[in-house]
Amino acid sequence: MQIHQMSVTYLPEQDRILMRINTTDGEEMRMWLTRRLMVGLWPLLTKLLTEHLLKLESAGASLAGANPELKKMLADFRKEEFLQHADFDTPYKEGQAALPLGEEPLLVTDVDATPPANGPLKLNFNERPPANGDAKPRSFQMEMQPKLMQGLMHLLDRAMLQSQWREPFVQPAPGEQGALEGDDGRPKYLN
Known part of the structure; x- marks a missing residue:
C-alpha cells in the first residue's frame, strides 16, 4: 500500500481525532484516535522518530559519544528540513470509492510500533472490541519513511493543540468553584 495523502482532524463534538489516509490505489482508511490512546502513543512516536533521524544523521559519523543536547539539535534540524519540503497546502481528496476497513472508522485501542533497523517504521493500528460483544477485531x-512520519507527527501535533489535550487538568482553588456551579448552587459537570 502506497500512501498518497493523510488528514488528521480534531472533532470537538466527538472529542476524538479522525485520521484518514488515502492510498494511490484509491482506498481510504479511517481511524479514531482518543486522548487515552494519544497519551501513550505520542511519546512513543516522538522517541521512535527521533531515534530514526539520529540513525540517519550518524550514518556518516558516530554520535555515540555526543551529548543529548547535540542529538536533540540534530533531530530537530532534520525534522524542520522534512517539514520545509512537505505539502500541507493541497486539500485532502474526499470521496474515495473503496473503504477496506468499512464505513465506520477504526476505533484504535492500541498501536504496535516496530522500530526500523534500516527500513521504514511499521505501525499496526488495532481495534479490539470488548470480549462480550459480537464485533470482530479490526486492524x-x-x-x-521518516519524511512521511514527520508529516504525520506535524498533523497530529496540530490536532492535539486544537483539542487542548496537552494542557494539564487544573484543580480550582478553594473559593473558585463558582465557575463549576450551576445557577442553583449545585455542581455542574460537562459530559
Missing part, C-alpha cells in the same frame, strides 16, 4: 498496518 490496519502501514509503513512510513
Whole structure:
C-alpha cells in the first residue's frame, strides 16, 4: 500500500481525532484516535522518530559519544528540513470509492510500533472490541519513511493543540468553584 495523502482532524463534538489516509490505489482508511490512546502513543512516536533521524544523521559519523543536547539539535534540524519540503497546502481528496476497513472508522485501542533497523517504521493500528460483544477485531498496518512520519507527527501535533489535550487538568482553588456551579448552587459537570 502506497500512501498518497493523510488528514488528521480534531472533532470537538466527538472529542476524538479522525485520521484518514488515502492510498494511490484509491482506498481510504479511517481511524479514531482518543486522548487515552494519544497519551501513550505520542511519546512513543516522538522517541521512535527521533531515534530514526539520529540513525540517519550518524550514518556518516558516530554520535555515540555526543551529548543529548547535540542529538536533540540534530533531530530537530532534520525534522524542520522534512517539514520545509512537505505539502500541507493541497486539500485532502474526499470521496474515495473503496473503504477496506468499512464505513465506520477504526476505533484504535492500541498501536504496535516496530522500530526500523534500516527500513521504514511499521505501525499496526488495532481495534479490539470488548470480549462480550459480537464485533470482530479490526486492524490496519502501514509503513512510513521518516519524511512521511514527520508529516504525520506535524498533523497530529496540530490536532492535539486544537483539542487542548496537552494542557494539564487544573484543580480550582478553594473559593473558585463558582465557575463549576450551576445557577442553583449545585455542581455542574460537562459530559
